[in-house]
Amino acid sequence: MGPDYPFGEWLRAHTLNAQGVEHLIRAWTQPGFGADPDQLSLLFVLHYIACSGNETTVGTFERNSDTAGGAQESRFVGGSQRVPLELAKRLGRRVALRAPVTRIAHVDGGVRVHTRRGVVKARRVIVAAPPKQVLGIDFAPGLPAGRRALLQQLQMGRLMKCDAVYDKPFWRDQGLTGFGISDNGAVRAAFDNHVADTGHGVLLAFVGGSTWAQYGTRSLAERRAAVLQGFASMFGEKALRPIEYAEHDWTRERWTGGGPTAIYAPGVMTTHGHHIRTPFRRIHWAGTETSTYWTGYMDGAVRSGERAAAEVLEKR
Numbered sequence: 001m002g003p004d005y006p007f008g009e010w011l012r013a014h015t016l017n018a019q020g021v022e023h024l025i026r027a028w029t030q031p032g033f034g035a036d037p038d039q040l041s042l043l044f045v046l047h048y049i050a051c052s053g054n055e056t057t058v059g060t061f062e063r064n065s066d067t068a069g070g071a072q073e074s075r076f077v078g079g080s081q082r083v084p085l086e087l088a089k090r091l092g093r094r095v096a097l098r099a100p101v102t103r104i105a106h107v108d109g110g111v112r113v114h115t116r117r118g119v120v121k122a123r124r125v126i127v128a129a130p131p132k133q134v135l136g137i138d139f140a141p142g143l144p145a146g147r148r149a150l151l152q153q154l155q156m157g158r159l160m161k162c163d164a165v166y167d168k169p170f171w172r173d174q175g176l177t178g179f180g181i182s183d184n185g186a187v188r189a190a191f192d193n194h195v196a197d198t199g200h201g202v203l204l205a206f207v208g209g210s211t212w213a214q215y216g217t218r219s220l221a222e223r224r225a226a227v228l229q230g231f232a233s234m235f236g237e238k239a240l241r242p243i244e245y246a247e248h249d250w251t252r253e254r255w256t257g258g259g260p261t262a263i264y265a266p267g268v269m270t271t272h273g274h275h276i277r278t279p280f281r282r283i284h285w286a287g288t289e290t291s292t293y294w295t296g297y298m299d300g301a302v303r304s305g306e307r308a309a310a311e312v313l314e315k316r
């Protein structure tokens with residue numbers, strides 16, 4: 001049997017204290033994929049880890065999961081949305097907002113891209129929408145069967161972020177980092193989400209995969225109570241009394257349909273995965289899922305745009 005079978009199955013077959021290790025790994029897959037080990041193909045997880053590097057540094061589990069020296073090390077002051085906002089500023093009027101693409105048709109020597117705000121003619125087009133959203137576009141001629149099958153079988157992860165704001169980061173007084181993982185309750189992975197210039201403390205919980213299925217579907221009040229209880233079990237009773245609580249559920253996002261990325265269930269990668277970057281006539285594909293480094297991350301999204309742009313330039 002090749003490695004395109006459930007990651008959870010592999011974990012249980014190859015680890016001592018399999019149950020404990022699976023709990024531990026779930027605290028990585030739920031925030032990292034919005035999924036549990038049994039929903040993920042082992043081959044996909046290996047690919048994801050191998051992608052956590054670059055042209056000169058090999059990808060490792062540590063680079064993917066660690067804070068110091070790993071993917072969680074740096075934050076954007078002002079939030080990561082500054083990246084697209086700054087880029088949009090430079091592009092000016094070429095950025096069309098509130099213009100979802102509904103149809104892409106090949107015409108003589110080019111493409112016509114239909115949006116709610118009009119039609120754009122171009123020689124080539126790069127589509128960077130997440131897989132499920134691509135399926136919502138009417139392509140003429142229709143997409144090849146292999147690509148359609150891939151898009152149909154890729155699922156978005158299920159993930160939400162829950163933040164509790166406190167007067168100050170009280171956990172630091174006890175020498176605690178604000179990072180925690182747990183094998184039960186609503187908070188399986190917590191981070192210190194402190195914003196430097198306010199002085200307030202913020203604890204962040206990722207609620208993903210089966211934990212999302214359990215708590216993401218509850219009322220706000222029930223989920224808030226469960227999340228605060230989770231923080232309290234890690235950092236003490238003070239966590240039960242935030243001055244504010246906020247949350248965001250990516251499964252409700254119309255234009256992404258979940259997050260942090262699309263996931264491959266067992267069997268999908270070996271059957272259809274090779275279609276992920278193959279251009280279809282004058283249509284090229286970008287988006288983090290198409291990247292060979294840091295797929296699933298913003299870095300991968302940027303790299304995919306550079307690769308697709310190079311493809312287009314080569315064809316001119």
Ligand SMILES: Cc1cc2nc3c(=O)[nH]c(=O)nc-3n(C[C@H](O)[C@H](O)[C@H](O)COP(=O)(O)OP(=O)(O)OC[C@H]3O[C@@H](n4cnc5c(N)ncnc54)[C@H](O)[C@@H]3O)c2cc1C
Nearest residue numbers: 100101129133250255256259260287288296297298299301
């Ligand atoms: C909770 C959470 C935490 C994360 N944390 C991190 C992190 O710490 N570090 C990190 O690097 N990454 C993180 N990510 C992942 C990161 O957000 C993604 O990898 C990145 O946003 C992918 O970029 P993208 O351009 O491929 O897709 P997206 O950012 O999803 O952009 C796709 C765009 O396509 C648009 N679109 C969809 N359909 C259409 C249509 N029909 N017409 C026109 N436009 C359309 C959407 O509106 C959207 O703007 C996180 C994600 C989530 C959900």
